[in-house]
Amino acid sequence: NKQVILRDYVTGFPKETDMYVTTTSINLRVPEDSNGVLLKNLYLSCDPYMRSRMKHSEEPDFVPYTPGSPIVGFGVSKVVDSRHPEYKKGDLVWGYTGWEEYTHLSEPQVLFKIPNTDVPLSYYTGLLGMAGLTAYFGLHDVCSPKKGEYVYISAASGAVGQLVGQFAKSAGCYVVGSAGSKEKVDLLKNKFGFDEAFNYKEENDLDAALKRYFPEGIDIYFENVGGKMLDAVLLNMRAHGRIAVCGMISQYNLEQPEGVTNLMQIIYKRVRLQGFLVFDYFPQYYKFVDAVLPDIKQGKIKYVEDTAEGLESAPAALIGLFSGRNVGKQVVVICRE
Ligand code: NDP
Numbered sequence: 001n002k003q004v005i006l007r008d009y010v011t012g013f014p015k016e017t018d019m020y021v022t023t024t025s026i027n028l029r030v031p032e033d034s035n036g037v038l039l040k041n042l043y044l045s046c047d048p049y050m051r052s053r054m055k056h057s058e059e060p061d062f063v064p065y066t067p068g069s070p071i072v073g074f075g076v077s078k079v080v081d082s083r084h085p086e087y088k089k090g091d092l093v094w095g096y097t098g099w100e101e102y103t104h105l106s107e108p109q110v111l112f113k114i115p116n117t118d119v120p121l122s123y124y125t126g127l128l129g130m131a132g133l134t135a136y137f138g139l140h141d142v143c144s145p146k147k148g149e150y151v152y153i154s155a156a157s158g159a160v161g162q163l164v165g166q167f168a169k170s171a172g173c174y175v176v177g178s179a180g181s182k183e184k185v186d187l188l189k190n191k192f193g194f195d196e197a198f199n200y201k202e203e204n205d206l207d208a209a210l211k212r213y214f215p216e217g218i219d220i221y222f223e224n225v226g227g228k229m230l231d232a233v234l235l236n237m238r239a240h241g242r243i244a245v246c247g248m249i250s251q252y253n254l255e256q257p258e259g260v261t262n263l264m265q266i267i268y269k270r271v272r273l274q275g276f277l278v279f280d281y282f283p284q285y286y287k288f289v290d291a292v293l294p295d296i297k298q299g300k301i302k303y304v305e306d307t308a309e310g311l312e313s314a315p316a317a318l319i320g321l322f323s324g325r326n327v328g329k330q331v332v333v334i335c336r337e
Helices: 048-054 121-125 130-143 159-170 182-190 206-213 228-234 278-297 311-320
Strands: 002-006 019-023 037-045 072-082 092-098 102-105 111-113 150-153 174-179 196-199 218-223 237-245 272-275 305-309 329-333
Touching: 002 311, 019 311, 037 092, 037 121, 072 121, 092 102, 092 121, 121 329, 130 159, 130 218, 130 237, 130 278, 150 159, 159 174, 159 182, 159 218, 159 329, 174 182, 182 196, 196 206, 206 228, 218 228, 228 237, 305 311, 311 329
Parallel strands: 150 174, 150 218, 174 196, 218 237, 237 272, 305 329
Antiparallel strands: 002 019, 037 072, 037 102, 037 329, 072 092, 092 111
16 A cells, blocks of 8 residues: 655655655455545645644644654545445545555545546545635635626636636626746636636736736635735735735745734725635535536636645645645546546
């Protein structure tokens, strides 16, 4: 059983060598007196929050990984043996699994049966998995978008951002995204249908850039990066604006998070700033699928994945998220069934 192991807790920017690939033996049967399942892993999802699980902390926000053990994350798998009443051999599922070829789950906790196989299975690592759920409820539940409102999305070409933009466009909003390369900006404008997009790395003054794209201010900010970007956005919010704090990737590798100086704007502009975690929306997963699947099948929702081949490529794929190497949702293929 080939596995990706976390070597030790990570400080600062993660490196490929913080993980290594090894092979161990595995029993391909679930013990008879258990409630477990054995998964054959097909696709893995690379997600920024995984960085938070790589660090040691006295008061962790996420349960830390165990050095010397496989990385754990979301993935798409096939059930190859089961003693669990809800899962049977042959079922396709997505949920928490190990970064390895086969994973024993003694008690499956977050494991959804895949509701439709007319779309590529890898979609369940993103569009029809955690990222899609995050984008959908983060926009609709946290921001309540209305027709004609001005929406800004950072890290806009990534797994979550590309979908937030499209959901906001279908809600009738004016949508601008920022991303870190010309290729990504082109995708935003020409593939995902954003009204405007810019490369934040080419802007010396983020406040001025936002004023250029939002002369009348921002109603909704979907926050993916934090730090200086949040500070600049706060200066450009309209009265009664909403900020969905989804993530702050610019802060994940810092030992000391940057300060935000323009928080008083929240008062003057009566802004609602709300964090959220996708886990709270898991009970509504199948409702989300019913809402988006028809548009996916009709090609109305565009989706870009960045695919790395093989478990050996997983460490580089994961750390690539923090330098913007990924173009679209970062997926690792272990086996295409
Ligand atoms: P992406 O697919 O967007 O990949 C990460 C992207 O972030 C990179 O490609 C890069 O794009 C950008 N980035 C990396 N470092 C920086 C930096 N220092 N400053 C600015 N941008 C940076 O990831 P996801 O779509 O999966 O996740 C997006 C955000 O959503 C993350 O913050 C994540 O933690 C959060 N999230 C939160 C969830 C929740 O439950 N609240 C659930 C899922 C995700 P670029 O080239 O444009 O810089």
